[in-house]
Amino acid sequence: MSRGSFVFTSTALRSLELDKEMLERDKYRRQLATHHLSSYLMKKQTIERTQLRSNIACPVTVCQDMVIQNALYTGDLEAMQRLFPRGSTANFVIEPQGGEMRWVARGEGLWSLTYEQELTTPLHITAGRGFTDCLKLLLQRGANVDLAPGGITALHQSCENCQAECTKLLLIHGANANAVSEDGLMPLHVCTSPESLECAKLLLQYGAAINGRTLDEDDTPLHAAAKNGLPDHVDLYLRYGAAVDKQNDEGLTPLNAACSQPQEVQDLGRYFKVLKHCSQSPRTIEVLLNAYSVLKVTDTWIESVPEEALKEYKEFYESIFSLAMTPRCLQHLARCRLRSFLEGRVHKVVPKLDLPNFIKNYLLLEYRGYVH
Structure with missing residues (x-):
């Protein structure tokens, strides 16, 4: 043994490995924070430019108009052209009626059974249902592609529902390919069925992080593809440089994840x-x-x-x-x-x-x- 060197115990080595993993995770979370900040600044600049042009602030409002909702949910392009004429805005949140029932506190110890509301937007509805022409109209009316009132973006919605054309439209109009949902998922993480392959290809072409991690389980897109038995997705991700040895929070590599299912x-x-x-x-x-x-x-x-x-x-x-x-x-x-x-x-x-x-x-x- 050379002078000045010493032997690491197994405990010390394990401690160093844990420190390394913690540093990598902190680095990733800092990158996410930086990404969120950059996205926020870009949105802020866009809003400021719009306000300078119109000199009028356009706050996001909630729409409960059943006529508008019916046109969106049925993909009625003619009705939407009447409801969204030139000069109108598509930047509003929809609070659909119905859904699951839940108990809600009303104050002073009183509770009532009400319908659980899940906020959404016109973009989410049309993108998730594959209404390409309707989505194009909304984007032409200046709809915010990264608005996520319900915790996910319209891009998450289109990818989860395997709507490749809608995914492409959103990305062309500046949708963030690495947007993180309320559950800590990027759009690539929700490409979990064979039919979502085209969406995954588009995301990668527009800069999706091939080794991006979920916030809860630390899964990469390769983990998600392996867990769901998607060989074409796996092949695609490997061609884009996906790391095959990355471990998630459970210590599973993508190969382990595939075998555990x-x-x-x-x-x-x-x-x-x-x-x-x-x-x-x-x-x-x-x-x-x-x-x-x-x-x-x-x-x-x-x-x-x-x-x-x-x-x-x-x-x-x-x-x-x-x-x-x-x-x-x-x-x-x-x-x-x-x-x-x-x-x-x-x-x-x-x-x-x-x-x-x-x-x-x-x-x-x-x-x-x-x-x-």
Whole structure:
């Protein structure tokens, strides 16, 4: 050991790792704060320029007009052209009637059962329902693309509902591709279905943060895509430089997140694709296969593994193909049951259990070089 150096204990190393994670998280939250400030200043400048031109302040008002609401919710373009003539404004909040019932305090210990109101805007309604022409009209009338009275922007709404044309219109008119919702989600985080792929592509083209984190769970868009079984989204995000080793608050990487989600039996046939593309990485394949209690091994699996990989990892692939005629072992089935019970808490709970380390590692899908 050289002079002036010393040995770090495992506790000290873990402390340094935690400090590093905390610094990274603080850095990310500062970036978000800076982004929010920049967005606010841009909006403020836009409002000030508008006021200078018209010399009239235009505060956001609440609209309860059922005629306007009916035109918006049905996508009636002709009615909207009459209701929003040139020179009118589309910058107002809508308080729709109805919805869920909830108890509300009225003061002096009195409570009443009233309808829960969720504020929205004309942009949210038209963007979420794919009324492209109506949305275009509202944008021409100067609707604020980043207004979020209900906690989400119209861009969140269009992406969540897989409305690619509306998403494109909003982005062209300056919608913030990294806007953070009340729940701490960016638009990329709500692209959680196969039909949302075009929305995800547009967001990335307009500067969406590929490694942006959710505020509550610290998930990246790659985590969200992996959890929801979206291979095309995963491929897209990787091409845009998504980090494959980022851990969320539960310590899960996107790969862990994908493995932790239960799959339907009819989806198991897709495994041969995994074998084909990951044949040179037995560690990856083992983790994936050990996340399931049932494997439908077929001849297609064998045909999907290149000959050179079969030779290099002979024992590993033989252990997989031997399951074609036999069920998984009882030990593995017990592991699957426990992991299913713990769901997303596996990596938090298992290390705290009073169990031998080899059992903990087994539950955490440690690499063993074979599948049983």
